[in-house]
Amino acid sequence: MTLSAIWRHPIKSVGREQVARVALNAGQTLPGDRLWAVAHDASKAVDGEWARCANFLRVATTPALMAIEAGWEGDRLRLTHPERPPLTFDPETEGPALIDWLAPLVPEGRAAPVRLVRAPASRGMTDTADPSITLGNLASHRVVEGRLGRPLSIHRWRCNLWIDGLAPWEEFDLIGKRLRLGGAVLEAFDRIERCRSTEANPETGRRDADVLSVLDEVGHRDFSIGLTVVEGGEIALGDRLEW
Secondary structure, three states: OEEEEEEEOOEOOEOOEEEOEEEEOOOOOOOOOOOEEEEEOOOOOOOOOOOOHHHEOOOOOOHHHHHOEEEEEOOEEEEEEOOEEEEEEOOOOOHHHHHHHHHHHOOOOOOOEEEEEEOOOOOOOOOOOOOOEEEEEHHHHHHHHHHHOOOOOHHHOOOOEEEEOOOOOHHHHHOOOEEEEOOEEEEEEEEEEOOHHHHEOOOOOOEOOOHHHHHHHOOOOEEEEEEEEEEOEEEEOOOEEEO
16 A cells, blocks of 8 residues: 555646655645635635635636646746646736636636635645545546546546555545554545546546546445644655555
């Protein structure tokens, strides 16, 4: 049971970035994950405060966001999308550039992006009210692929950590347990219910798979679990998951 991938999303629902190692901090989200979120024109989100996902642009309602890749170039973030020119900008000072770049990707009739909101200093703008990290099981992902009858990108799930070596759905048995991963201790606290964001193809940003129906076939709409960091420490690819 080893850590096979670490992913973070600098802006909520906007881009993904892979890293080989990271130092976790007790009571916090994955460093560098969801540091910002894009508020829409009906949002009540306040800069520097956590807010529910309904206040922000989401893949569930704007599937084109799924195809965005991200990467840091010094203090500037570079975003790419198959239907947009690359954008390199400083999220701290050039939020309007991002809003202009995203606007053509939002479907007609959906709330428009208006501003970039900073997450609280101690945590990312994750979906859970308490700071959390998501852990996905590659074996469970393969079950979904098998039922669909074709390969499926893991990026549809937008997990932070991916573990290989567990049995399918064995991650759910970890709820309530303390886990050691590298130098960190984490506690698994809940299953994560999925939405229509999983329908979007991470290469094209178009809906092309009824993933929720596949999950219905196995008796639930849950995929991956939420973790809290109990003891901070560095984790890296290849680390063993133990409990």
